[in-house]
Amino acid sequence: MFGIWGHKQAAEITYYGLHATQHRGQEGAGIVSNDGAELLIHKDVGLLNDVFGRPDLGQLNGEAAIGHVHYVTNQDTGYENVQPHLFHSQSGSVALAHSGNIMNAHDLRGELENEGSIFHTKADTELLAHLIRRNGKEITEPGIISAFKKLVGAYTFLILTEDKLYAAVDPFGIRPLSIGRIGESYVVASETCAFDLVGAKFDREILPGELVTISRAGIESARFAVREQRHLCAMEYVYFSRPDSDLNYVNVHASRKRMGIELAKEAPVEADVVTGVPDSSISAAIGYAEQTGLPYEMGLIKNRYVGRTFIKPSQEMREQGVKMKLSPVRGIVEGKRVVMIDDSIVRGTTSIRIVKMLKEAGAKEVHVRIASPPIKNPCYYGIDMSTREELIAANKEIEDIREVLGADSVAYLSPDGLEKAIVKDKTINQGICNACMTGQYPVGTEENKQSFLTN
Numbered sequence: 111m112f113g114i115w116g117h118k119q120a121a122e123i124t125y126y127g128l129h130a131t132q133h134r135g136q137e138g139a140g141i142v143s144n145d146g147a148e149l150l151i152h153k154d155v156g157l158l159n160d161v162f163g164r165p166d167l168g169q170l171n172g173e174a175a176i177g178h179v180h181y182v183t184n185q186d187t188g189y190e191n192v193q194p195h196l197f198h199s200q201s202g203s204v205a206l207a208h209s210g211n212i213m214n215a216h217d218l219r220g221e222l223e224n225e226g227s228i229f230h231t232k233a234d235t236e237l238l239a240h241l242i243r244r245n246g247k248e249i250t251e252p253g254i255i256s257a258f259k260k261l262v263g264a265y266t267f268l269i270l271t272e273d274k275l276y277a278a279v280d281p282f283g284i285r286p287l288s289i290g291r292i293g294e295s296y297v298v299a300s301e302t303c304a305f306d307l308v309g310a311k312f313d314r315e316i317l318p319g320e321l322v323t324i325s326r327a328g329i330e331s332a333r334f335a336v337r338e339q340r341h342l343c344a345m346e347y348v349y350f351s352r353p354d355s356d357l358n359y360v361n362v363h364a365s366r367k368r369m370g371i372e373l374a375k376e377a378p379v380e381a382d383v384v385t386g387v388p389d390s391s392i393s394a395a396i397g398y399a400e401q402t403g404l405p406y407e408m409g410l411i412k413n414r415y416v417g418r419t420f421i422k423p424s425q426e427m428r429e430q431g432v433k434m435k436l437s438p439v440r441g442i443v444e445g446k447r448v449v450m451i452d453d454s455i456v457r458g459t460t461s462i463r464i465v466k467m468l469k470e471a472g473a474k475e476v477h478v479r480i481a482s483p484p485i486k487n488p489c490y491y492g493i494d495m496s497t498r499e500e501l502i503a504a505n506k507e508i509e510d511i512r513e514v515l516g517a518d519s520v521a522y523l524s525p526d527g528l529e530k531a532i533v534k535d536k537t538i539n540q541g542i543c544n545a546c547m548t549g550q551y552p553v554g555t556e557e558n559k560q561s562f563l564t565n
């Protein structure tokens with residue numbers, strides 16, 4: 111997600127901001143701008159470049175905008191799910207974009223429908239729009255705060271009205287959102303790599319349970335929840351975010367490298383060469399090589415023009431994606447004992463294929479080392495791994511996983527090792543969520559979510 115307030119090229123800058131965060135969602139893209147009189151929208155399914163041409167951007171006038179790239183969870187594909195969503199009423203228009211998952215959305219929707227609300231989409235953004243309007247016709251800060259207090263889940267929201275831009279983070283800070291500056295203008299982005307691309311300077315992270323309001327009057331902050339501990343999604347560091355982003359004041363590449371170092375301490379192996387699965391595992395592979403003293407080599411190369419396999423919606427598409435995406439470098443792996451570092455194993459599809467590729471290219475041994483703990487539990491907080499059945503580590507012991515992968519050995523990083531690699535300083539609230547690995551859910555599960563209401 112990306113938002114901007116107070117810049118003449120608002121839509122264009124939002125486009126570039128979204129470009130930097132395209133890896134966060136590839137199923138759709140959209141921008142809403144505020145031209146001072148009304149909110150204007152352009153969105154569609156597809157990659158950002160397919161959705162936006164220069165004429166589309168040229169029509170999005172105004173000095174404020176929000177944009178979103180759509181990441182599919184629960185098969186919510188299709189135009190109607192592409193964000194931002196724009197709602198009109200007699201009291202004005204409002205555009206909303208969000209990332210994450212509202213766990214009590216179904217219950218709240220039922221309550222609102224019983225009170226007479228009519229929903230046009232299945233989107234959580236529409237749910238928030240109804241909750242805000244329940245507190246009065248005008249969109250106001252108290253109305254938004256009261257709406258957020260009804261939500262249980264992991265989320266970040268951007269809300270654009272005709273005179274304000276709001277940005278909010280869930281009470282546990284599971285999803286990231288940062289504020290930056292371009293001169294006098296404010297920008298908000300899911301990842302700081304977007305700031306670098308648009309020439310913005312990082313200002314600060316939005317705090318868990320914080321609502322930031324940006325308007326002509328400047329920037330204001332209010333809290334709708336204050337917790338002792340942040341629980342930023344560990345998978346943001348492991349896999350999801352770009353290495354050049356900083357999350358909670360920790361650089362993603364540096365944390366991945368430390369994951370590799372910790373993994374090497376925990377699970378060394380006799381080998382000739384270390385290689386990483388591009389791109390997200392390369393940092394950990396460099397760390398592993400550095401710690402063991404083994405040479406790091408590019409044993410696998412990536413075809414740049416194929417999307418990420420993990421965020422493709424169906425299993426069939428994922429398998430096709432893996433085949434098109436990676437190739438082994440025979441000259442590097444032939445006759446060698448290879449340590450293959452991967453950031454994580456979710457379903458196992460990619461790892462099976464890669465081990466096979468490396469062996470077919472002549473690798474004598476393939477030792478799989480995973481720079482995060484086994485993923486055994488579903489995520490209820492907005493990452494697409496919603497059932498235990500699809501998770502290889504939920505159903506198999508390590509030796510069985512080794513057999514399925516066709517590897518010579520398999521080892522994972524421990525939860526302690528992962529925490530050591532990510533959390534530099536607990537006193538500045540750098541806690542993480544690792545529920546998919548440990549089963550300790552900071553915002554509860556489907557069964558007990560109600561007890562996690564803010565008040």
Ligand code: SF4
Binds near residue numbers: 342343344492545
């Ligand atoms: S359960 Fe896993 S994927 Fe979901 S928010 Fe927590 S760490 Fe991230």
